Amino acid sequence: MKILILGGGVIGTTTAHYLAEAGHEVEVVDRQPGVALETSFANAGEVSPGYSSPWAGPGVPIKAVKWLLMKHGPLVIRPLLDPAMWSWVSRMLVNCTSARYAVNKARMVPIAEYSRDMLKALRASTGIAYDERSQGTLQLFRTQKQVDGTAGDIEVLKQFNVPYEVLDPAGCIAAEPALAAVREKFKGGLRLPGDETGDCQMFTTKLAEHCTARGVKFRFGTSIEKIVASGGAVTGVVTSAGLLTADAYVVALGSYSPVLLKPLGLGVPVYPIKGYSITVPITDAGGAPESTVMDETYKVAITRLGNRIRVGGTAEISGYDMKLREARRDTLMHSVGDLFPGGGDLSKASFWCGLRPMTPDGPPIVGQAGPKNLYLNTGHGTLGWTMACGSGRVLADVISARKPEIDVSQLGLQRYA
Template identity: 65%
Template sequence: MHVMILGGGVVGVTSAYYLAQAGHQVTVLERQPGVGLETSFANAGQVSPGYSAPWAGPGIPVKALKWLMMRHRPLVLWPRLEPRLYGWLARMLANCTEDAYRRNKGRMVRLAEYSRDVLRDLRAETGIAYDHRERGTLQLFRTQKQLDHVGDDTRVLDAYGVPYEVLDPAGCIAAEPALARVSGVVVGGLRLPGDETGDAHLFTKALAGLCTELGVTFRYGARIAGLQEAGGRIEAVMLEDGTRLTADSYVAALGSFTPALLRPLGIALPVYPVKGYSLTLPITDADAAPVSTVMDETYKVGITRLGDRIRVGGTAELAGFSDVLRAPRRETLERSVTDLFPQGGDLAHASFWTGLRPMTPDGTPIVGGTRIANLFTNTGHGTLGWTMACGSGRLLADLVSGRTPEIASEDLAVSRYAA
């Protein structure tokens, strides 16, 4: 079977790899000159199944109002005359209940833990290198109030069997020795030893190389104009230059741009772009840099060591498809990393980046078939595209191939929104 993947980010490329492994002829269409150059390019670098949870949950509406008032706020909302935004927000608020949170969390943990296992198998089988580390994630609390509420997190972790450690300041320093250089900043932490780190862009490029060895064709600079449907099937992909491309099956993995492609077909994907930012700093003192990933609970910022660099990622900005780099967002990232690792990296030579995370209102990605027999989706992973990429790609390949996936998948498809 010839399968065409629409999108060459980490999700699209992992889909291509597992489809090629299953024996299919695979073509990847990507508008950029290479793979992984948009949302996958400079994300926070975390592979964090332990932190796979929906943003929508009990208490979030009140917290969100507080975050919007902070100077270094983790959430930014730009008022817009955009019905899709407010419809998406309404659906997200509807998921801020205990029952919805448990349901959505269960879906996400199932896929994320499966993805971690698939990634480990891939690494063992291929030796793929991407500056990865297996040193866990440390969530740092700056206030006693944050530490006192750690039980809210650990109860969820207990329910899903995720290993963790609650640490005092000395325990935090044992996990991240560079924290000994700052005093009075941290009162405690929550460590998840099963999490990993790695550069998603390096991974995507390396995996694309393995895909090529398996016979996958990559067409770069391919700007998609639309899909042609007839008789309940997709017949072709039309490019903006008039080229018409055909395959047997199609996988839409265009991140935040997927809904616009499928809307003319009558398929409504509740995916909205949530803008994130990152800084990448060269390490100046290895002993003063993090050894893995640190999550700054106050600013909702992740600080990750990637080889000889520090990646600082965070902020959720609701600003449509804007790619403007805003100075206040940079200030928040700089504040977090200089508080915790002031001698670790060179801010003067940091690169500043922004990307659009494709978020669903229930936090769960949309992976599976659609009402059109030969059209599948693999999108909506939000901040967890890197965490869930391998599992989503393997799952998608099984569904396209007509095989029974290794995990339950019925509640991951777009059909769940019809209920």
């Protein structure tokens, strides 16, 4: 079949790889001049199946109030006269129960674990390198209350057989030696040794090169205007390059997926949640993190990517606003400067923001939807890099009429019916 993929981020590109591998003729369309130049460009760098949890959970509404009052809080809400914003927020609040959290996490963990396995296999088969490391994630607790509050998280990790280590300060320093310089600033940690790190944009760029060599066509600098459907099937996509046609179509446009799909009568509950990052050149390798440290107080991820430190965080609910706000930079600078004061040159940090495509319940939307030849691969939130290879592989299986290796029946759009 000829398959047209709308979106050239990490999700669209991994989907293209697996579809080409399955023998299909694949074309990827993106408005940018290259792949992974929007949300995939400078994310936190974590491939974290162990952290694959819904944002909506018991206690989150109360925590949200606290976060909104913090100087360097992880949550920012900029109210808009946007029905989609308030619909998404209300649907998320409905999912903030223990029962819904359990259901939603049970849908997220399998695809995340499978995705990590697919990434390892892809890396082995292609030889792609992207400043990757397989040294786990350390969730760092600054207060004893945070340490004491891990019981619920640990029970969930046990339930899904996710390897973990509960560490005292000495154990944290053994995992991340640079923390020895700030030993008085934390009380302990929870380490997930199965997690990985890597530069998502570097990975996507190299995978696109690999795809091109296999015959995948990338059409860059092309805006996508609308999907045309007739008789229960998509008949083409109107773009700035004219009408593009195929046998099947994949929407992998992240936060912009709902905008394109709404005229088809498809209500896709994905909303943009803005995240920020800074990238800091390392000046002292011994003072930098070895892998990823998650600063639990500020919900900031500090990741080693080759000779750089990537610092990512903040959930800003402000629609499609892409303004870089200095207060968010200050939060990221504060966290990394406090925990790794000698690791990098903060004066040379680059500042970035991107729109995470979040669903109100947490799991992504992967599968067929609406017209019979239309497929979705969107809504991965903060876990697009984590879930990309798994999502791309299972969707390629679905389109190719092969049974996926894991059950993805609960990841479709129909779960919102």
